[in-house]
Amino acid sequence: MSRYVPEDELILLYRKTVRPLYAYVSRRVGGDRSLAEDVVQDTWMRALDTWPRRGLPREPLAWLKQVAHNVLVSHFRRRRPMPVDPALLDLGDERFSPDTPDAAALVNWGLARLRQRQVDVLEAFHFDGKTVAEIAAESGVSERAVEGRLRRARAKLKRKLAPILRHAVESAGATATGGQGNARQTRTR
Amino acid sequence: MLDRHEPDKQFTDNLEWQIAGEVRRRNRSVSPSRPVWRVARAVALVTVSIAFGAVAMGASQQIEESWRKDLLLSSLEVRHNLAQRRVDMAIEEFQRIERQFAAGMIGEETMAMARLQLVDAEAQAQILELELEEIRDSGREPLGEVSSPLVGGRDFVSERIRVQMAVAARQLEVAAGELQRMQQLRENGLVDRVGLTGVEAAVRQYEGQLQAHEGRLAIRQSFLAGEIPAVEAELRVLEFEAQERSNTVRQQMELADLEREYMQQQVAAGNVDQLVLRQVEFRLAELEAEVRLAELEMEILRRELEARRQQR
Numbered sequence: 001m002s003r004y005v006p007e008d009e010l011i012l013l014y015r016k017t018v019r020p021l022y023a024y025v026s027r028r029v030g031g032d033r034s035l036a037e038d039v040v041q042d043t044w045m046r047a048l049d050t051w052p053r054r055g056l057p058r059e060p061l062a063w064l065k066q067v068a069h070n071v072l073v074s075h076f077r078r079r080r081p082m083p084v085d086p087a088l089l090d091l092g093d094e095r096f097s098p099d100t101p102d103a104a105a106l107v108n109w110g111l112a113r114l115r116q117r118q119v120d121v122l123e124a125f126h127f128d129g130k131t132v133a134e135i136a137a138e139s140g141v142s143e144r145a146v147e148g149r150l151r152r153a154r155a156k157l158k159r160k161l162a163p164i165l166r167h168a169v170e171s172a173g174a175t176a177t178g179g180q181g182n183a184r185q186t187r188t189r
Numbered sequence: 190m191l192d193r194h195e196p197d198k199q200f201t202d203n204l205e206w207q208i209a210g211e212v213r214r215r216n217r218s219v220s221p222s223r224p225v226w227r228v229a230r231a232v233a234l235v236t237v238s239i240a241f242g243a244v245a246m247g248a249s250q251q252i253e254e255s256w257r258k259d260l261l262l263s264s265l266e267v268r269h270n271l272a273q274r275r276v277d278m279a280i281e282e283f284q285r286i287e288r289q290f291a292a293g294m295i296g297e298e299t300m301a302m303a304r305l306q307l308v309d310a311e312a313q314a315q316i317l318e319l320e321l322e323e324i325r326d327s328g329r330e331p332l333g334e335v336s337s338p339l340v341g342g343r344d345f346v347s348e349r350i351r352v353q354m355a356v357a358a359r360q361l362e363v364a365a366g367e368l369q370r371m372q373q374l375r376e377n378g379l380v381d382r383v384g385l386t387g388v389e390a391a392v393r394q395y396e397g398q399l400q401a402h403e404g405r406l407a408i409r410q411s412f413l414a415g416e417i418p419a420v421e422a423e424l425r426v427l428e429f430e431a432q433e434r435s436n437t438v439r440q441q442m443e444l445a446d447l448e449r450e451y452m453q454q455q456v457a458a459g460n461v462d463q464l465v466l467r468q469v470e471f472r473l474a475e476l477e478a479e480v481r482l483a484e485l486e487m488e489i490l491r492r493e494l495e496a497r498r499q500q501r
């Protein structure tokens with residue numbers, strides 16, 4: 001049941017965490033402002049529901065990021081993404097970056113269907129911009145092992161996304177032959 | 190220019206404002222949880238205050254001009270000044286949003302939220318103003334129980350309840366407007382059943398809050414008219430609160446039930462992990478337990494009230 005949580009304490013915490021939390025979410029949604037704002041707001045409302053009942057977490061930012069992550073996973077699981085031109089999202093390239101909202105939606109949809117260990121390594125590398133050495137140090141394995149995990153996770157992601165990317169190519173081809181121009185991002189749901 | 194992963198200042202300010210308002214609203218309604226403990230505490234408090242009422246009133250007369258009253262006044266004045274500043278900020282924010290609304294930049298929903306925040310901030314300032322007056326008149330901390338005595342013939346408890354009622358009525362009005370809007374969207378197929386149920390639950394929650402304030406006011410009037418003794422008045426308030434809690438949680442259960450149905454379909458279609466469904470089911474079980482606790486509390490209160498009525 002609810003406990004009193006001092007307003008000043010929460011506001012200070014909010015001011016301290018809102019920027020890193022927003023950046024965390026924004027990187028995962030390809031900079032889609034409207035979606036990032038919705039997720040940050042939803043995350044904070046969940047914090048206001050939970051913290052008075054269970055007390056403040058030891059690491060509030062980590063807690064907020066985890067909840068935001070769950071909100072995103074739930075969001076992307078429910079929505080089938082818009083197909084993206086494979087040329088804009090070369091999953092074979094280890095430096096690929098889902099930096100548009102549609103590409104991020106597609107990648108997240110695929111991530112929601114992978115194993116947690118694969119998700120963690122892909123997110124750390126592609127969304128949080130960590131180096132292989134940093135991920136290796138954090139997870140206590142060798143850099144070579146991290147590279148292997150990244151490679152396998154990317155291949156798995158590519159397989160998961162293949163039907164949607166193929167659909168994008170077919171749709172783009174159909175549009176082009178239909179004389180309506182070449183849509184870089186074909187929106188079919 | 191903003192970094193694309195940097196939040197907009199207007200967004201962070203608005204969210205901070207929303208969080209502060211939400212925390213204040215929740216802190217106002219915080220109460221101890223275990224049913225038996227709550228009832229026992231209410232009875233003990235009122236019994237002790239009746240037994241020592243004369244002494245306490247005498248003491249409050251004596252400290253009227255003392256350092257304690259000055260300290261109480263000073264601390265409340267600080268809070269009151271802050272509340273006034275909050276009202277000023279809320280007015281400024283409201284005017285800004287009003288301009289945006291007139292320019293067609295934002296929708297009715299945001300406008301209504303801003304109006305609500307303003308009403309809430311004004312109500313907080315009014316309540317603190319009443320508390321200041323009560324300290325000045327009584328020389329002690331303000332009393333919020335329905336069985337509190339009048340202060341110099343003035344009923345501060347009812348005055349504060351009326352302010353809270355005005356806020357609850359405004360919240361209900363806004364939520365009802367939002368429900369109407371959502372119903373139209375639903376008819377046009379633009380929102381799903383879950384979205385509509387969420388707003389319906391909010392409307393019922395505000396209706397419940399308004400009824401709870403009306404109930405408290407009625408109990409207060411009965412107590413002042415000498416129709417019910419102090420302990421009974423407090424127990425009836427607890428009964429009202431338990432009923433409201435039970436109603437609110439039941440509405441949350443309706444939503445959670447819809448969510449479970451949706452997740453079951455998603456799991457069957459292989460889109461969602463079984464774990465997500467289990468989390469939703471656990472939340473539903475938690476809510477069921479909360480309803481059961483509220484019902485237990487009501488049962489204890491009814492028996493206690495019945496026993497007291499028979500003793501009268």
